[in-house]
Amino acid sequence: MKTGNEKLKDAKYGSASQIVSSVGLPSVFPREMGPNTMKYLQEVVDSGLSSDMNSRFEKILAEAHGRKYCMLTPGCTNALFALFTALDFQPGDEIIVSPIADYGDLCGLLFENYIPVFCDTEPGTGLISARTIESCITERTKAILAVNFFGLPCDFDPIMELAKKHNILVIEDVCQSILATYNGRLSGSLADIAVFSFDPEKTLGGDTGGAIVMDDEDLYNTIVNRAQARGAKDFPGFGRKHLYRGIAMRAPQCTAATCMANWEILPPQVENRRKMARLLDEKITGIEGVIPYHVPEHKEHSYWMYGFSVDPDKFTITPADLANELNKAGIPCGQGKYYVLPAGVPFLAENVENMVYPYNMPVASRKIDYDANNVCPEAVNFMDNWIRWLWTEKYTVQHVELMETIIREVCGRYSKQS
Ligand SMILES: Cc1ncc(COP(=O)(O)O)c(C=O)c1O
Structure with a gap:
């Protein structure tokens, strides 16, 4: 007891x-904590909350990963929310996800009514591969979300090649693998987009926090508009009109300060x-x-x-x-x-059984299987x-x-x- x-x-x-x-x-x-933590926090305070702490850390993170753009968020779950809000896929479109992942990998895509499809992992690795992804691709597949399990990157080159052939976006989940490498390249630079977590217990632990990095300027601008400006645009003489169902995923300046100081060490x-x-x-x-x-x-x-x-x-x-x-x-x-998501998120199978939107057909193109023993026995x-x-x-x-x-x-x- x-x-x-x-x-x-x-x-x-x-x-x-x-x-x-x-x-x-x-x-x-x-x-x-990095020796500059108090210095950066003091800057936030001294600036009367008008510091450029976020953009400084965004620049550092983008440059370190050879990316043009970075947006800080309150966590990785939030970064994926921001991304899926901006992607404009249709309800019922499918995202292939690593079966060994965190619930944060699903949250944003579920709220957009996209459908997670779990592929299996390679034996003995916990990692998905081009081989295990390929059989899950359908005409509804729009993206692949590959998790670098516990700190080791997936084999991204074949995954990128496969995705290119099918015109699918690839997202690298770097939450557990910051500063890991694959063929000499840094984790976070291996796919189209990468998402990070600075949860206090992560390798780069900050006062929570997360980030998303990419090269695509249009996508970046859409994410910033929808997840920072909440989908609003300013109209002279009127003010802001919300042209899209936006959300607020802005990172606090003190979070940027602790993350930046800890990044240095x-x-x-x-x-x-x-x-x-x-x-x-x-x-x-x-x-x-x-x-x-x-x-x-x-x-x-x-x-x-x-x-x-x-x-x-x-x-x-x-x-x-x-x-x-x-x-x-x-x-x-x-x-x-519990990391085996089809087993750890039982409401997915329940929603399929009860034909809850978007699992009713049509919207979904087929009955999705969430029995972990069927879809990812290796995992x-x-x-x-x-x-x-x-x-x-x-x-x-x-x-x-x-x-x-x-x-x-x-x-x-x-x-x-x-
Ligand atoms: C692989 C993976 N993805 C996503 C997340 C969610 O990150 P956050 O807690 O920053 O939202 C985590 C956190 O544990 C994770 O390990």
Whole structure:
């Protein structure tokens, strides 16, 4: 039976819900803040809220990713809202989405009555590919939303090639993969559009926040008009008229200030995340039943989270129970099965069954399947055997050695071999 306080902890979200490790592994919070944080916040205050903090950080982010335009938003969910509001697809049009993603990937497209279609992931990766996307393309497909699972980019070149052939827009979800690379190019520059999250627990954690970057000037202007000016245009002698059902997705200046200050200290932080993650990969390689995550040569992971797969046949308990035991022993891990969106968002299947708009036909061109075991069996299988935890730049060699000891001991205790 849970106590009141435990229930309250469960109900919380973000920084308030962080579990501190019982063996002294550091938590993501409190975060190290960039040395210029107070300077930038002071500028916002000194300017009487008229600073150019947003446009400065927008310029930095756009330039870093080789993009012409950037708009800051209060989060990535909001960035996608802004984008889908501006895209002018028709209700019932289909967006192919990674099945291992966050609800924020669906929110904006659902409010526009577009239909998410989940493709599967490649075995052992959690990532969608041109191969898994192709069979989901129909004449209603308008866009692909590809999530760079836990910090590793998808193989974007073949995805872009496929999308070009079918005249489909590709959106890269960089929330978990800032400063990761693919063929030497930065995540955020790999598709037509990229969206970012600066949620406090993300790799670039700010005081929440998000962003959208792109090169398409018309689309950018439409997004700014609809998501900042709420679809309004000024008419001389009258004032503003709302020519479109606009929304307000403006980022606060203090958010831009904290994000910009933390962006400045990000590269060495990601480098340390990588170094420590690679070290743990090495140390757990060879433990019976433990399968380290494979990072191919042409990619660099940025490790928002760290994880490994387990072979369920090698243990006397289930992967879920093994994750619990590791957690009890001090590794702040779990499984995260809720990330499999067709399973984690049950109202989608209910809406199909009840023919709720836009799933009535026509508007939808066909009956959409949201049974995760049918549409993305690899993703389900991957997440069933996956154990992961939030990674942090605070980890040192000693922390990694401690993790190795715990993993060895717990996995040994439940190994069928022992
Ligand atoms: C892959 C992915 N997409 C979207 C989001 C939503 O981001 P935000 O919380 O900034 O709205 C998240 C946040 O967890 C995420 O991990």
